[in-house]
Amino acid sequence: MEHFEPSRRFGRLPRQLFAALIAATEARRAAGHDVINLGQGNPVDPTPEHIVRAMQEAVANPVYQRYIPFDGLPAFKEAAARWWGRRYGVDVDPATEVAVMIGVKVGLVEMSLLVANPGDKVAVPDPGYPDYWSGIALAGAELVPIPLRPERDYYPDWDALPRDVKLVFLNYPHNPTGQVATPAVFEQAVAYARRTGAVLVHDLAYGDIMFDGRPSLSFLATPGAKDVGLEFVSLSKSYNMAGWRIGMAAGNREVIHALEVLQDHLHCSQFGAIQIASIAALDSPPEVTERVARTYQERRDVFIGALDAVGWHIPPAAGGIFLWCPVPGGGDGEAFANFLLERADVVTAPGRGFGEEGRRFIRVALTQPTDRIAEAARRIARVLPEWLDLVARDPRAMMPKDVPAHSTSAR
Numbered sequence: 001m002e003h004f005e006p007s008r009r010f011g012r013l014p015r016q017l018f019a020a021l022i023a024a025t026e027a028r029r030a031a032g033h034d035v036i037n038l039g040q041g042n043p044v045d046p047t048p049e050h051i052v053r054a055m056q057e058a059v060a061n062p063v064y065q066r067y068i069p070f071d072g073l074p075a076f077k078e079a080a081a082r083w084w085g086r087r088y089g090v091d092v093d094p095a096t097e098v099a100v101m102i103g104v105k106v107g108l109v110e111m112s113l114l115v116a117n118p119g120d121k122v123a124v125p126d127p128g129y130p131d132y133w134s135g136i137a138l139a140g141a142e143l144v145p146i147p148l149r150p151e152r153d154y155y156p157d158w159d160a161l162p163r164d165v166k167l168v169f170l171n172y173p174h175n176p177t178g179q180v181a182t183p184a185v186f187e188q189a190v191a192y193a194r195r196t197g198a199v200l201v202h203d204l205a206y207g208d209i210m211f212d213g214r215p216s217l218s219f220l221a222t223p224g225a226k227d228v229g230l231e232f233v234s235l236s237k238s239y240n241m242a243g244w245r246i247g248m249a250a251g252n253r254e255v256i257h258a259l260e261v262l263q264d265h266l267h268c269s270q271f272g273a274i275q276i277a278s279i280a281a282l283d284s285p286p287e288v289t290e291r292v293a294r295t296y297q298e299r300r301d302v303f304i305g306a307l308d309a310v311g312w313h314i315p316p317a318a319g320g321i322f323l324w325c326p327v328p329g330g331g332d333g334e335a336f337a338n339f340l341l342e343r344a345d346v347v348t349a350p351g352r353g354f355g356e357e358g359r360r361f362i363r364v365a366l367t368q369p370t371d372r373i374a375e376a377a378r379r380i381a382r383v384l385p386e387w388l389d390l391v392a393r394d395p396r397a398m399m400p401k402d403v404p405a406h407s408t409s410a411r
């Protein structure tokens, strides 16, 4: 082989915008800078002790050192069904309506492979979580953005969406805007799916992280939801288990069955001990996730408060772990993110990494300890006048560039 020529399928994968940012961050760290990373949604807080203990016990059990059923442990599926019932009053059958996965990301990518033929349309929130794009690219499907704009409270305009879409992804609490669902949004989603025959996927990655006393909503609590789709739930943020790689889906039994058949060909479920420890997570008393939500709310308020005081007004997220920040002075998100790295040693994610609609935003992840979030806000406040001066002096240089957003992605 003179030169490795990857498949066309591989070639369609979006370039990761974060790769460049990580490289720049590491270069600054290596040069001795104290860099604060608010770029990635990777919580630094530890997994609760009772979950770690359950894992320690399970890992020593020879039963889980062997292959387990390829569609997951029945005990995990029962815990998942209990969780949907207790948390949302939703009734799901653990044997036929629940699937296990190696982190929700994998399941979301698999959904495009499962539903879309080459050329089929798959709709994703814009801005939105870019890993949906990966499955669409692998399936050779066509990505249709669902623009989510502040003037519509970051909710879809269903009438503007083509009627021949095969698969729709929704996600509330929303990465990156922090908007949360209403029953009406889910009812409209079910109505759209009924009208068009589309499969609807709701990604509930941040369901436990709701602010200011707002109630958490499950898509599956919407009448008719199980007829049209699935809901995916990640344990990564609710229990600080991002590295454990465990997630679950529930809903339409035909889709669940097909997802499990596909998984049987791709991987053999998640390590049984992780599933056992995850039962301990799902059965945790509510205080465990309430504490996590309180921590993120406190960090949100610290960050927003400090910047409000110097005239940068960031809308408070209603849920999730991110702030969606309009670039001060109306400049470009990528230019601003680069500026913050160079002048304040603070890493943020340029909004363009989440879709076309994100060009004039940056995303701040509240995943560092509160004192570091406060320090990041202080540093940004200090350099803000310099940025505003740059935008005022050379507005064109600070405006978004004309590069298609869906060819690059951040997380």
Ligand SMILES: Cc1ncc(COP(=O)(O)O)c(C=O)c1O
Binding pocket: 041, 102, 103, 104, 105, 106, 129, 171, 175, 203, 205, 233, 234, 235, 236, 242, 246, 247, 411
């Ligand atoms: C909206 C959304 N869905 C899914 C995921 C991935 O979750 P998991 O860690 O379970 O793969 C993330 C993680 O950042 C996310 O933001």
